[in-house]
Amino acid sequence: MTxxxxxxxxxxxxxxxxxxxLFSIISIVFYVTTGKVPTxxxxxxxxxxxxxxxxxxxxxxxxxxxxxxxDPDQLLEPTGELKEMIQTFEKEALGVVVRKEAxxxxxxxxxxxxxxxxxxxxxxxxxxxxxxxxDNAGRLYRYMKFDFYFSDQVPGSLLVLKKENNFLEFxxxxxxxxxxxxxxxxxxxxxxxxxLLKKTIIQPLEKLGVGMSEISxxxxxxxxxxxxxxxxxxxxxxxxxxxxxxxxxxxxxxxxGKLENNRKELVASISHDLKTPITSIIGYVEGLLDGxxxxxxxxxxxxxxxxxxxxxxxxLIEELFLYSKLDAAAIPFHFxxxxxxxxxxxxxxxxxxxxxxxxxxxSTQGTMVSNVLADRxxxxxxxxxxxxxxxxxxxxxxxxxxxxxxxxTSERVEVRVSDNGQGISAEQLPFVFDHFYRGExxxxxxxxxxxxxxxxxxxxIDMHKGQVLIESELHQxxxxxxxxxxx
Numbered sequence: 001m002t003x004x005x006x007x008x009x010x011x012x013x014x015x016x017x018x019x020x021x022l023f024s025i026i027s028i029v030f031y032v033t034t035g036k037v038p039t040x041x042x043x044x045x046x047x048x049x050x051x052x053x054x055x056x057x058x059x060x061x062x063x064x065x066x067x068x069x070x071d072p073d074q075l076l077e078p079t080g081e082l083k084e085m086i087q088t089f090e091k092e093a094l095g096v097v098v099r100k101e102a103x104x105x106x107x108x109x110x111x112x113x114x115x116x117x118x119x120x121x122x123x124x125x126x127x128x129x130x131x132x133x134x135d136n137a138g139r140l141y142r143y144m145k146f147d148f149y150f151s152d153q154v155p156g157s158l159l160v161l162k163k164e165n166n167f168l169e170f171x172x173x174x175x176x177x178x179x180x181x182x183x184x185x186x187x188x189x190x191x192x193x194x195x196l197l198k199k200t201i202i203q204p205l206e207k208l209g210v211g212m213s214e215i216s217x218x219x220x221x222x223x224x225x226x227x228x229x230x231x232x233x234x235x236x237x238x239x240x241x242x243x244x245x246x247x248x249x250x251x252x253x254x255x256x257g258k259l260e261n262n263r264k265e266l267v268a269s270i271s272h273d274l275k276t277p278i279t280s281i282i283g284y285v286e287g288l289l290d291g292x293x294x295x296x297x298x299x300x301x302x303x304x305x306x307x308x309x310x311x312x313x314x315x316l317i318e319e320l321f322l323y324s325k326l327d328a329a330a331i332p333f334h335f336x337x338x339x340x341x342x343x344x345x346x347x348x349x350x351x352x353x354x355x356x357x358x359x360x361x362x363s364t365q366g367t368m369v370s371n372v373l374a375d376r377x378x379x380x381x382x383x384x385x386x387x388x389x390x391x392x393x394x395x396x397x398x399x400x401x402x403x404x405x406x407x408x409t410s411e412r413v414e415v416r417v418s419d420n421g422q423g424i425s426a427e428q429l430p431f432v433f434d435h436f437y438r439g440e441x442x443x444x445x446x447x448x449x450x451x452x453x454x455x456x457x458x459x460x461i462d463m464h465k466g467q468v469l470i471e472s473e474l475h476q477x478x479x480x481x482x483x484x485x486x487x
Contacts, residue, residue, distance in 0.1 A: 095161035112137040340370040373487040390419035418479040424472035
């Protein structure tokens with residue numbers, strides 16, 4: 001069953017239960033007090049009969065009843081003191097009617113004689129039913145009746161009438177219409193609430209359902225319309241959460257596509273970089289097998305080349321393995337407090353032991369002590385990669401010179417590694433941190449680079465919550481800036 005039908009049934013059921021409960025309570029109370037099954041007419045008669053008399057009604061009824069008992073004939077034509085008494089009662093909104101047999105002998109001016117004749121209650125010598133309600137020309141009157149005999153033993157009746165209030169009269173005449181009107185208004189309110197429910201809950205949920213169907217069919221670009229202002233807060237929140245989920249799925253799908261493209265490029269790059277040294281190795285081995293190297297010198301040269309290519313291939317595989325583990329966050333980082341000045345001095349000393357022709361200078365701001373929180377082994381790899389990168393791409397017409405400068409701010413330590421090497425063109429600069437990027441379209445390997453050095457540097461610094469920046473000018477040199485948080 002739909003939510004719309006459930007709400008509609010609950011509305012109708014609530015109204016019906018309330019009405020039935022009220023009717024049941026009234027019926028039970030009436031049955032307990034009267035012993036009769038209630039009907040609209042019996043309820044009304046009971047209400048009027050059990051209502052207490054006003055002082056004016058009680059006084060008029062007692063005086064006129066006493067006259068009817070002692071001297072009933074003077075009621076036929078009231079004169080003198082009796083007439084003044086009746087007029088006094090009439091001024092107090094009471095009516096007086098005297099009947100002799102079927103003839104109305106006297107009635108107050110506001111009453112209609114013909115209607116009195118038609119609706120006059122029956123004669124009862126025992127005066128058992130002395131109260132009731134009478135209709136006179138469409139207006140309701142509450143009466144008190146006293147039946148007696150005139151001096152000639154002709155039955156007579158005395159009525160003292162009090163006009164009912166407007167509300168009771170109105171309900172008696174128009175009660176059915178009022179009830180029908182109330183029912184129609186209730187139904188109208190029901191349909192209005194149903195329309196409001198449909199507009200603020202059902203339709204937004206239906207739109208969400210359409211959006212979910214679109215997503216299940218793979219159309220993540222289709223957004224859900226913003227709900228109207230009157231929409232229920234929960235539905236608005238659900239719509240917002242759904243839209244965030246759709247955007248997250250769209251972003252995830254786009255990222256997945258990019259990762260897939262990167263994976264394809266990575267496989268192609270690996271294939272290219274592995275094939276080149278392997279092809280060279282195969283060529284030189286075949287040359288040895290075919291006897292092309294017919295002298296010891298040539299054989300030594302071939303073997304030396306094979307060894308160099310194999311070492312290059314081994315370095316490529318190691319860097320590729322490291323890059324993959326860093327990309328998958330499979331390498332644990334052990335952070336510790338490191339004095340960056342002493343750390344870099346140690347790296348420079350080790351590097352210059354192998355590359356004695358390279359000039360490396362370390363400079364700091366005054367006597368500051370720059371401490372960072374870092375993984376010693378991985379940070380060592382970062383600076384070794386930068387130094388080796390400068391060495392691989394040094395200028396051919398001048399000695400390599402590297403300057404390392406340390407500075408700090410209130411929150412960070414900045415390390416600038418500058419060289420006077422070949423430099424990088426402005427077109428190639430945005431791509432230097434991509435894996436397997438070397439800057440040349442043909443991607444030669446004569447420099448010994450794998451194209452993963454700067455990509456690995458960026459990954460390691462990212463794991464340190466740091467930042468890597470690069471500046472370069474072709475044929476002038478390159479500056480790499482490392483930003484690390486202070487310990």
